Amino acid sequence: MHKLVLRSVTKSYAAGSAVLKPFDLVAQAGELVVLVGPSGCGKSTLLKLIAGLEKLDDGQILLGERDITNVEPRHRRIAMVFQNYALYPHLSVRENLAYPLRRQKLRAADIVLKVSAVARQLRLDELLDRRPSQLSGGQKQRVAMGRAIIREPDLFLLDEPLSNLDAALRTHVRGEIRDLQRRLGTTMIYVTHDQVEAQTLADRLVIMRNGEVQQVGPPQEIYERPANIFAAAFLGTAPPNFLAGRIVDDRVEIGQASLPLADLPGECRTALAGREQIYVGLRPEMLRPTCDLDRDHFVLRGKVIRREIVGNSQNVHFRSEAGSADAAKLSALAGRHLSDELVWTTERAGTDDAVELGIRPESILFFDTDGVAIGAHGSDAL
Amino acid sequence: MKRPLRFMLRLVLAALFVAPILLALAASFRDNSDMYRYAGSLSLWTFLPAEPGIDAYRRAFTLPLLQTQLFNTVLLGFVMATGTTVSSLLAGYALSRFRFRGRQALFLLMLFTLFIPVDVILPPLFFVVRDLGLIDSFWGLALPFIFSPIGVYLIRQAIEEVPRELDHAASLDGAGLWEVLRTAILPNIRGALIACWLMHFVFVWEWYLWPLTAMRSDDGQLAQVAIASLIDPLRSTDYALVFAAAILTILPAFVVFAILQRFLTSSQATTGGK
Numbered sequence: 229m230h231k232l233v234l235r236s237v238t239k240s241y242a243a244g245s246a247v248l249k250p251f252d253l254v255a256q257a258g259e260l261v262v263l264v265g266p267s268g269c270g271k272s273t274l275l276k277l278i279a280g281l282e283k284l285d286d287g288q289i290l291l292g293e294r295d296i297t298n299v300e301p302r303h304r305r306i307a308m309v310f311q312n313y314a315l316y317p318h319l320s321v322r323e324n325l326a327y328p329l330r331r332q333k334l335r336a337a338d339i340v341l342k343v344s345a346v347a348r349q350l351r352l353d354e355l356l357d358r359r360p361s362q363l364s365g366g367q368k369q370r371v372a373m374g375r376a377i378i379r380e381p382d383l384f385l386l387d388e389p390l391s392n393l394d395a396a397l398r399t400h401v402r403g404e405i406r407d408l409q410r411r412l413g414t415t416m417i418y419v420t421h422d423q424v425e426a427q428t429l430a431d432r433l434v435i436m437r438n439g440e441v442q443q444v445g446p447p448q449e450i451y452e453r454p455a456n457i458f459a460a461a462f463l464g465t466a467p468p469n470f471l472a473g474r475i476v477d478d479r480v481e482i483g484q485a486s487l488p489l490a491d492l493p494g495e496c497r498t499a500l501a502g503r504e505q506i507y508v509g510l511r512p513e514m515l516r517p518t519c520d521l522d523r524d525h526f527v528l529r530g531k532v533i534r535r536e537i538v539g540n541s542q543n544v545h546f547r548s549e550a551g552s553a554d555a556a557k558l559s560a561l562a563g564r565h566l567s568d569e570l571v572w573t574t575e576r577a578g579t580d581d582a583v584e585l586g587i588r589p590e591s592i593l594f595f596d597t598d599g600v601a602i603g604a605h606g607s608d609a610l
Numbered sequence: 611m612k613r614p615l616r617f618m619l620r621l622v623l624a625a626l627f628v629a630p631i632l633l634a635l636a637a638s639f640r641d642n643s644d645m646y647r648y649a650g651s652l653s654l655w656t657f658l659p660a661e662p663g664i665d666a667y668r669r670a671f672t673l674p675l676l677q678t679q680l681f682n683t684v685l686l687g688f689v690m691a692t693g694t695t696v697s698s699l700l701a702g703y704a705l706s707r708f709r710f711r712g713r714q715a716l717f718l719l720m721l722f723t724l725f726i727p728v729d730v731i732l733p734p735l736f737f738v739v740r741d742l743g744l745i746d747s748f749w750g751l752a753l754p755f756i757f758s759p760i761g762v763y764l765i766r767q768a769i770e771e772v773p774r775e776l777d778h779a780a781s782l783d784g785a786g787l788w789e790v791l792r793t794a795i796l797p798n799i800r801g802a803l804i805a806c807w808l809m810h811f812v813f814v815w816e817w818y819l820w821p822l823t824a825m826r827s828d829d830g831q832l833a834q835v836a837i838a839s840l841i842d843p844l845r846s847t848d849y850a851l852v853f854a855a856a857i858l859t860i861l862p863a864f865v866v867f868a869i870l871q872r873f874l875t876s877s878q879a880t881t882g883g884k
C-alpha cells in the first residue's frame with residue numbers, strides 16, 4: 229500500500245490562467261479519495277499530472293517512498309481507467325488484459341495464468357475472445373478495470389469511470405469498484421461529478437472548484453459541517469435554502485423570524501457574536517412541521533407554490549415572508565443556480581398549502597457574506 | 611442528380627482514364643506496317659489490330675536492357691513506397707503527438723513544399739546529389755524524394771483520428787514512445803499506411819525528368835525513361851515495340867495495385883468501426 233502526496237502542484241495550459249492553483253493533497257495508503265467538483269474545475273488535469281501524462285509547472289508528487297515528479301508514466305506503477313475506457317480496439321479482450329504484462333516482458337505462461345485469474349475475478353471468461361467493439365458499456369468497463377488491476381499497481385486513478393453507464397448499472401458497478409478496492413487495498417483516486425457516487429464511495433472527499441480545494445474530509449463530516457456555501461450546496465439531495473440574516477443584539481434575525489443566540493451551540497455563538505450580515509443555510513431535509521416539534525426552534529412560514537414527487541418523498545417548493553437573500557450573489561458563491569423559492573423535502577404525503585416549518589438550531593448552517601462557514605471548521609488538515 | 615445521368619458521367623470519366631491504356635494495349639498487338647496503313651483514313655482499323663499478333667512483345671523481350679530497367683522501376687517503387695511510408699509515419703507521429711514550439715508552423719511549411727514543382731528544384735537538386743557523389747546511382751535517384759509531404763499529411767490525419775487516451779493508456783501500461791507507436795497507434799492506422807505505400811509505389815511510374823537527369827547509365831535507368839528513348843525522331847520508330855514495352859512496364863504496378871486495393875478498403879472499414 230502506498231501513500232500519495234501532492235505538494236503545491238500547479239498547472240496552467242496557457243500563460244496567466246492557472247488550471248490548478250497550488251494544490252496539496254494526501255491520500256493515505258489504501259485510502260479511496262474521491263475528487264468531486266463541477267465540470268472544468270481541473271479534476272482530469274490533476275489525474276493526468278499524477279499519472280505523468282501532463283507535466284506540472286511546479287510542485288512535487290510522492291508515491292510511497294518514491295518521488296515520481298519527473299518519472300516517465302510507464303515507470304510510475306500507476307494504472308488509470310478512462311471515461312471512455314480507452315481499450316485497444318485492435319486487440320481482443322484477452323490481449324487487452326495481457327497488454328501491460330507483455331510490456332513487462334513476463335513469461336507467456338505467467339501471462340496466461342494472470343489473465344485467466346483476472347478474467348475470473350471480473351467475470352470476463354466468456355468475453356476473452358471478443359473485440360472491444362463487440363462489448364456492452366458495462367463489459368468494457370470491466371475490461372478496463374481488469375487491465376488496471378492485472379499488473380498490481382501502486383495507485384489507481386479513475387476518471388469518471390461510470391459516466392457512460394445507465395443509472396442501474398452505475399449503482400451496481402460502483403459497489404463492485406468499492407469491493408475491489410477494499411479487497412486489493414490499493415490507494416485509489418476517483419474522479420466524478422456525481423455527488424451520490426462521491427458520497428457512497430469515498431473514504432474522504434475532496435471538493436474542488438476552479439483548481440482549488442474547497443474542503444477535504446469524510447462525506448458525512450462535509451455534509452454536516454460544510455466549509456463554505458459551495459461545499460454546502462454541493463452535497464445533499466437539494467442545495468440548502470439560503471437566507472440572509474442579521475445579528476441584532478442577542479438574536480439572529482432572518483426576515484420576520486428570529487432566534488436567540490443562546491439557543492445555538494457554544495462555538496457558533498461565539499463566532500457569530502459581533503457580526504452583522506450573515507447567511508444561513510437550512511437543509512430541505514432538516515425542516516420539520518412545527519406541530520411535530522417540542523422544543524424551541526427557528527420557524528419559517530410560507531405558501532406552497534408547487535410539489536414534486538420523487539419516489540416516496542416530496543419536494544415542496546414554497547415562498548416565505550422571510551424571503552430569500554440576493555439570489556444572484558448566492559448563486560455565484562454556490563457555483564450553481566439558486567432560485568428564490570425555498571424547498572422542504574418530506575416523506576409526508578398530504579401537505580397543506582400553508583406551511584409552518586421549524587429547524588433545530590444546531591442544524592442551521594451559518595456563513596459570512598463571503599460564503600465561508602462560521603463556527604464550524606469543517607475541513608480537516610491536508 | 612438523376613441515376614442514369616450519374617451513371618453516364620461515371621462511364622465517361624472511366625472511359626477518359628482507361629481509353630489511352632486500351633489504345634496502347636490494342637496498338638501493342640499490331641504490326642508497324644498495319645499501323646501506318648490505316649493511319650490515313652479514319653476507320654475501326656485505325657484503332658484496332660487487323661491481324662493481332664504478339665510479335666512486338668517478342669521484340670520487347672529481346673531488348674537487351676528492358677528487363678533490368680523494369681526491375682529498376684519496380685525496385686525503386688518498393689523502396690520509395692516503403693521509405694516514404696516509414697518517414698511519413700515517424701514525421702506524422704511527431705507532428706500529431708509531440709508538443710513542441712513551432713509544430714503547427716512546421717506542418718504548414720511542409721505542406722507548402724507541395725506547391726513547388728519538382729522541375730524548379732531540379733538543377734540545385736542535381737548539384738547537391740552530384741556533390742554527394744550519388745549521380746548515376748540508385749540511391750541518388752531515391753533519397754531526395756524519400757520524404758513526402760502528402761504522405762506525412764495522410765498519416766498525421768490518420769493518427770489524429772486515434773484517440774489520445776489510447777497513447778495515454780499504453781504509456782501507463784508500460785509502453786515507451788516506440789512501443790506506443792508500434793502497439794497502440796500502428797494497428798489502428800493500417801488503412802492509411804497501405805494507402806500511403808500504394809500511392810508512392812505507383813508514383814514511381816510517373817518519374818521521368820529526375821531519372822533522366824540523375825541517371826545516365828543505361829543499366830541503372832528506369833524502364834519508362836528508357837522506353838522514351840526508343841522514340842527516335844530521326845529514324846522511323848517501332849511504335850508497336852514502344853507500346854508493348856509500355857504495357858509490360860505498367861503491368862507490375864497494375865498487379866500490385868490489384869492485390870493491395872482489397873486491403874485498402876477492408877482495413878479502413880475495420881478501423882472506422884469503433
Ligand SMILES: Nc1ncnc2c1ncn2[C@@H]1O[C@H](COP(=O)(O)OP(=O)(O)OP(=O)(O)O)[C@@H](O)[C@H]1O
Nearest residue numbers: 241242247265266267268269270271272273274421
Ligand atoms: N490540453 C489542454 N489545453 C488547454 N486547456 C486545457 C487542456 N485540458 C484541459 N484544459 C482546460 O483546463 C481546465 C480543466 O480541465 P479538466 O479537463 O481538468 O476539467 P475536469 O474537472 O476534468 O472537467 P470535467 O468534469 O468536464 O471532465 C478547463 O478549463 C479546460 O478547458
Ligand SMILES: [Mg+2]
Nearest residue numbers: 271272273387
Ligand atoms: Mg474530466
